[in-house]
Amino acid sequence: xxxxxxxIKTDYEVLGIVRGNKVKAVHLGKDIMAFFKNIxxxxxxxxxxxxxxxxxxxxxxxxxxxxxxxxNAVMGIRFSSSTISSGMxxxxxxxxxxxx
Numbered sequence: 001x002x003x004x005x006x007x008i009k010t011d012y013e014v015l016g017i018v019r020g021n022k023v024k025a026v027h028l029g030k031d032i033m034a035f036f037k038n039i040x041x042x043x044x045x046x047x048x049x050x051x052x053x054x055x056x057x058x059x060x061x062x063x064x065x066x067x068x069x070x071x072n073a074v075m076g077i078r079f080s081s082s083t084i085s086s087g088m089x090x091x092x093x094x095x096x097x098x099x100x
Contacts, residue, residue: 001063002073002100012098015069019094020061023084024054051089055079058091071097 002008066074077095084090 001066001071003063003077003095004073004075005077007075008073008100010100012073012075012100015066015071015097015099017094018062018065018069018071018074018097019092020058020063020065021090021092022054022058022061023088023090024050024057025088051081051091054089054091055093058093062093062095066095066097069097071099073098073100 062074062077074095074097077093080092080094082090082092
């Protein structure tokens with residue numbers, strides 16, 4: 001499947017908007033470790049790992065939705081993130097499912 005953030009210069013049939021979203025909370029132990037890193041400085045791998053895992057999961061959900069529509073490409077892919085509450089993050093990914 002072709003996945004792109006831009007439009008492609010070819011003929012295609014638009015099948016619809018597809019999306020994926022996930023909300024994930026960080027484990028209390030990781031939250032405590034991140035707190036100490038905030039004091040001492042440095043990379044906060046606990047949150048980076050969480051965001052990467054959630055982003056990949058939301059992306060896979062979007063691709064699966066596109067496949068159900070019979071798409072062989074998703075164009076105009078965009079990501080959005082937000083904080084739901086302390087220690088919880090949402091990643092939202094969306095794009096246009098097309099058949100080339």
